[in-house]
Amino acid sequence: xxxxxxxxxxxxxxxxxxxxxxxxxxxxxxxxxxxxxxxxxxxxxxxxxxxxxxxxxxxxxxxxxxxxxxxxxxxxxxxxxxxxxxxxxxxxxxxxxxxxxxxxxxxxxxxxxxxxxxxxxxxxxxxxxxxxxxxxxxxxxxxxxxxxxxxxxxxxxxxxxxxxxxxxxxxxxxxxxxxxxxxxxxxxxxxxxxxxxxx
Amino acid sequence: xxxxxxxxxxxxxxxxxxxxxxxxxxxxxxxxxxxxxxxxxxxxxxxxxxxxxxxxxxxxxxxxxxxxxxxxxxxxxxxxxxxxxxxxxxxxxxxxxxxxxxxxxxxxxxxxxxxxxxxxxxxxxxxxxxxxxxxxxxxxxxxxxxxxxxxxxxxxxxxxxxxxxxxxxxxxxxxxxxxxxxxxxxxxxxxxxxxxxxx
DNA sequence: CAGCGCATGTAATCTGTTACATGATTAG
DNA sequence: CTAATCATGTAACAGATTACATGCGCTG
Numbered sequence: 001x002x003x004x005x006x007x008x009x010x011x012x013x014x015x016x017x018x019x020x021x022x023x024x025x026x027x028x029x030x031x032x033x034x035x036x037x038x039x040x041x042x043x044x045x046x047x048x049x050x051x052x053x054x055x056x057x058x059x060x061x062x063x064x065x066x067x068x069x070x071x072x073x074x075x076x077x078x079x080x081x082x083x084x085x086x087x088x089x090x091x092x093x094x095x096x097x098x099x100x101x102x103x104x105x106x107x108x109x110x111x112x113x114x115x116x117x118x119x120x121x122x123x124x125x126x127x128x129x130x131x132x133x134x135x136x137x138x139x140x141x142x143x144x145x146x147x148x149x150x151x152x153x154x155x156x157x158x159x160x161x162x163x164x165x166x167x168x169x170x171x172x173x174x175x176x177x178x179x180x181x182x183x184x185x186x187x188x189x190x191x192x193x194x195x196x197x198x199x
Numbered sequence: 200x201x202x203x204x205x206x207x208x209x210x211x212x213x214x215x216x217x218x219x220x221x222x223x224x225x226x227x228x229x230x231x232x233x234x235x236x237x238x239x240x241x242x243x244x245x246x247x248x249x250x251x252x253x254x255x256x257x258x259x260x261x262x263x264x265x266x267x268x269x270x271x272x273x274x275x276x277x278x279x280x281x282x283x284x285x286x287x288x289x290x291x292x293x294x295x296x297x298x299x300x301x302x303x304x305x306x307x308x309x310x311x312x313x314x315x316x317x318x319x320x321x322x323x324x325x326x327x328x329x330x331x332x333x334x335x336x337x338x339x340x341x342x343x344x345x346x347x348x349x350x351x352x353x354x355x356x357x358x359x360x361x362x363x364x365x366x367x368x369x370x371x372x373x374x375x376x377x378x379x380x381x382x383x384x385x386x387x388x389x390x391x392x393x394x395x396x397x398x
Numbered sequence: 399c400a401g402c403g404c405a406t407g408t409a410a411t412c413t414g415t416t417a418c419a420t421g422a423t424t425a426g
Numbered sequence: 427c428t429a430a431t432c433a434t435g436t437a438a439c440a441g442a443t444t445a446c447a448t449g450c451g452c453t454g
Contacts, residue, residue: 017441018317025321036405049316057442059407085406099324107333109340110378111312117248117370118217119306122224123363125298134306141308164322171316171385178377179309186370216413235433256414258435284434 016064016101018108019053022046023061024070024098027090034076034085035059045165048149048172062088070094120186131190139183146176215263215300217307218252221245222260223269223297226289233275233284234258244364247348247371261287269293319385330389338382345375 016024026038026046033041035058042052053061065071071088090098116138120131153169156162215223225237225245232240234257241251252260264270270287289297315337319330352368355361 022317028321028324049311049313051310051312054443102318102321102324103329107318107336108314110314111250112248113250113310114248115307115309117367118221119301121363121367122227122301123366125227125301130302137306164320167322167385167388168316168320170388171381174381174384178381182370182373182377185373186366189366189369253415
């Protein structure tokens with residue numbers, strides 16, 4: 001319902017899921033992009049501090065954004081008989097909406113689902129070598145993410161008007177450095193003769 | 200299908216969602232608990248490094264665990280005509296299964312959905328005072344979590360045989376301290392006259 | 399010209415949440 | 427004695443993922 005009748009698709013406004021705002025946020029930088037491009041960009045930027053939605057969800061959100069009047073799409077047909085893709089551009093209403101969202105909606109707190117810690121929490125089911133393996137693996141992962149963030153941050157710093165992305169990339173760089181150090185600290189805790197003893 | 204026919208409920212084994220393993224992990228500490236108790240305990244311990252499932256999901260997972268033969272429930276009827284609740288206890292098969300899961304299943308990497316960073320990533324839609332507000336609010340949140348973890352870690356350290364929980368609580372304590380420091384660092388970045396300049 | 403991978407999407411499924419229903423106990 | 431709150435659960439819904447379908451373009 002609601003989408004029946006000739007109701008010229010004017011903004012249904014109201015509740016978009018956060019993912020929808022994230023996609024609209026990607027578009028708010030002004031470029032005209034396809035779902036595929038958005039996914040790749042989301043992996044590279046959003047993925048460092050927010051999870052990156054799957055292709056199918058991005059396509060779904062784009063359809064919803066267009067229905068709400070926040071984005072407009074057009075079919076781009078290439079010279080030869082190539083596939084023909086659909087690209088999206090944000091509308092003025094969309095820009096106003098995402099700005100209002102960013103300013104007025106209460107920020108929901110960070111959500112963490114830390115797989116490695118979930119394992120180590122069950123230390124009574126593991127032996128020390130397995131715990132070490134989990135931690136070193138996690139340490140390496142954090143290190144890789146740190147390197148990625150470092151590179152991207154350096155790159156973003158060159159582009160002006162990218163204050164936001166540059167800021168959060170810098171944050172991510174520090175975050176993953178901290179994550180790596182925390183893994184190292186825990187490895188030391190495990191190696192320590194007995195109870196960590198509060199200093 | 201599959202659940203039809205009198206197939207005496209013997210372990211269907213195979214794929215439990217991670218949440219299922221987390222609940223079974225809670226039970227693996229040996230206590231007999233109701234869904235309500237599990238929820239409260241999950242909020243206090245799991246919630247610091249992994250999200251805490253809702254009541255309804257816990258109830259659902261418990262039913263699934265029992266069907267799989269990993270837990271057994273019984274109705275506890277109180278002396279007077281009180282409500283009568285259902286408590287769960289892990290079975291030997293359940294303990295073996297969760298141990299095998301903890302040891303053999305590849306650890307999935309940490310998942311982060313950082314609401315505050317999502318906002319700051321859209322800095323071009325905010326003005327400086329709004330950015331500061333997001334950050335100070337986040338800083339306070341991290342500080343509160345830090346205090347919680349600190350208390351719980353101290354408490355867990357007294358109980359022996361709680362190596363795992365104590366270890367992860369200690370990790371959480373450091374994690375939220377780092378999170379608070381990162382927020383402070385970003386506040387300084389914003390205040391800084393211009394580009395952060397890589398030292 | 400056969401097969402593999404990229405690019406664009408759709409459909410089916412499953413995980414997890416919010417809203418609701420029920421009863422018992424406690425506070426005013 | 428009524429209202430609020432705790433405790434236990436169920437049902438309906440929404441968000442998100444995996445699997446599938448399609449077609450072009452390149453490599454062997």
